Amino acid sequence: MFRHTMLFLGHELGNLRRNPAWPILGIMQPVLYLLLFAPLLTSITPNGTLEEALVVFTPAALMMIALFGSMFAGFGMINETRNGVLERLAVSQAWRPAIILGRVAKDMIMLVLQSLVILGVAALMGLRIGLPAMGLMLLLMAVTGLFAANLSYGLALAVRDENGMSQIVQFFLLPLMLLSGLMLPMSVAPDWMQTAARFNPLYYAVEAGRAMFAGDYSDSTIPTAFGLFLVLGVLTLTWSVRSLRKLAG
């Protein structure tokens, strides 16, 4: 089981190595946000410094790649429902969950590597965080990726159509993003929006990231975010593996 997951992971990483342009393009958007949006936030931070703004905005920039990167991971798999790759794998000796898990593991690794680049840019701009905060943040990115990628593969296998899938993903992305306090913290939002945000798992991830960056490890959003994404990750994995089984009708 583990061996098959590693085999699929190796194959996926091989494809990534042969064609590294896309993940590099994928981090351009959050880097631009860091450079051109984070400075605007200095007007709402207590002392108005860029470092304060970066503590607030860097976790959000990281969550952006989780959302706009991993949520689209499934697109590649739609093609594999048509070119016969999944069909062949389904009747091979492969352990079926490994087909999804190997790909998800690749997405998680990619996400962590992209996060390191973003953190590097933020550090150059003046963000100063300790190693524990950085380590925890990367771990949080990994579990977020676990959820987002599994969800994306599940959707891809259920919808099996690029146009439909992109509409569905876009439909959910915007409200998820706006109600997570990704751009501006939810603390500046009216009450009803704050209430609505509590039903958005991404809100906890963004808040947990901010708490960790501010050195506030006792914040309740940290265990909530980790727990939530682990549970959601397992649920979406089960869903996508089931969808894989239904491929044959």
Add this chain to the structure above:
Amino acid sequence: MIIEAHDLRKTFTARRGRGKTEEVEAVRGIDLSVGEGEIFACLGPNGAGKTTTVRMLATFTVPTSGTARVAGFDVVKEAAKVREKIGYVGQAGGIDDNAPGRESLVMAARIAGLSRAQALGRADELMAAFSLTEIADRPVKTLSGGQKRRFSLAIGLVNRPPLVFLDEPTTGLDPQNRANLWDEIRALRDQGTSVLLTTHYLDEADALCDRLVIVDHGRIVAEGTAAELKKEVAGDVVTLRLDDLAAARGLLDAEPYIKETQEEGGSLRAYLDDGEHNLPALLRALEAGGLAIRSISLDRATLDDVFLKHTGRSLRDAA
């Protein structure tokens, strides 16, 4: 018997607009037995249920009812054991377009349980056998259709299966590549591998296969060797074009050497043995009946005539 299937059926539920569903019976009771070391064909028009049948036997699709044993194991209850014993090459090919062929081949070998070194060795062996060594490290999307097909076949054989399923293996290939693939399939049989393939090409079923079934609308309409099936119809067929088809048909049915007549697409097909000798008698009979012939041809009966006999339509017209 490497494949034994009894009364296999598959009904799909297709969505038709808002909340409406429609039951589609793709396969309606198929019995099959394929012997070891045989090349066995499922011949039929598109949509006859060939692919669904193969997918059920290859453990991809679960049958709605019926049973099948492949290489001694039940396809539903012992699917994992069946998968160790089969190779499967689907219609779409099933190769990762972006990766080099060698990569996909090694990967498939490792999934089948080989170590890295063994997998590399097995890949080299297969690539040599299918003349793929020189193009092994190019992304598959840059290869020609025939080269891709050979990679698909090599991947299907990676675990040295005693049985391979080939779903329309030569569709879309040019005649040269088709002939080469036939040779490769025959070579497989000569090494003791059993092959079940689907095709809608009459000549392929005729030339390549030891035995075949003709499938139409999810049912088997005829089974046997190509020679047996054709003999059942007649050795030869006379195709006639004339104005009064019905009168000509009545007239020829009365002739002792005519085995059967069929009307098809504005022409009359009369089946008979020893056509060269009986043709003059046939011409005399039509002349005596005062029927003017617009055209006439004498051919050997083909599997299409078998299909016509059993379904009332030509395989060329059946969609």
